[in-house]
Amino acid sequence: MTTDEFKTHLWPYTRKLYPMMKRMLGNEEEIRDALQDLMLKLWNNREKLRECDNPGGYVFTAARNFCLDLRKRQKPRLVTIAGDEPARIPPDGPDPDAREKLWHVSQVMRNLPGKYREVLEMREIEGLSFDEMQALTGHGIPYLRVLLSRSRIKVKEELEKIYNYERGTCKTA
CATH class of the missing domain: 1.10.10.10 (Winged helix-like DNA-binding domain superfamily/Winged helix DNA-binding domain)
Structure with missing residues (x-):
């Protein structure tokens, strides 16, 4: 798989991976680092991806497993995960x-x-x-x-x- 093929076929998934990773990891810096590490890992395994029938499923599964591994390795700490905090609504809202x-x-x-x-x-x-x-x-x-x-x-x-x-x-x- 060439660089152009990787950019064309796999890079667009980053937009869809971001919300999932945000929900799983919560921290913006951690999400960016994880996404970068995941893309590097996928690039290193690009020959396996060429043989894959469903690259989208492979990418999402790899991202999910990557996030789960990151969470396991981390020390327990308080993290705000999407959905764990009530939505902040501006006080000047119309209704x-x-x-x-x-x-x-x-x-x-x-x-x-x-x-x-x-x-x-x-x-x-x-x-x-x-x-x-x-x-x-x-x-x-x-x-x-x-x-x-x-x-x-x-x-x-x-x-x-x-x-x-x-x-x-x-x-x-």
Whole structure:
């Protein structure tokens, strides 16, 4: 694989890798370093990539595994990961109710189990297709659809609890 082929076929994936790596690593400097190291690793393995039937899947799987390895090697420390903090909304926004709703949704999403939150973010926030999600996670499309459906149901149920409580019509189980 030549330099031009690498730039043409693999470099465009960096735009799609960045949100995934941001979600997994959290730190901007760490993401840039990891992305650079990953591209170097892919360049060194470019002959394997030439034989690969699905280079996109290979790149996403390599990136995911690379991030997981980085996280394992790190000492435990506090890191702000995308989704673990409520969205910051500018105070001069047009609609206070919309800001409040967004805050509630971000709180509910923050409390979702990892896979549910990850799939919901990929589909609804990043706008990824199921094929792209499959390449990122390694799970089948039917399983991703189930996770997405369950995560939407959980978000809906939690928001209903919040708004029913605020209206004074809280149901006890």
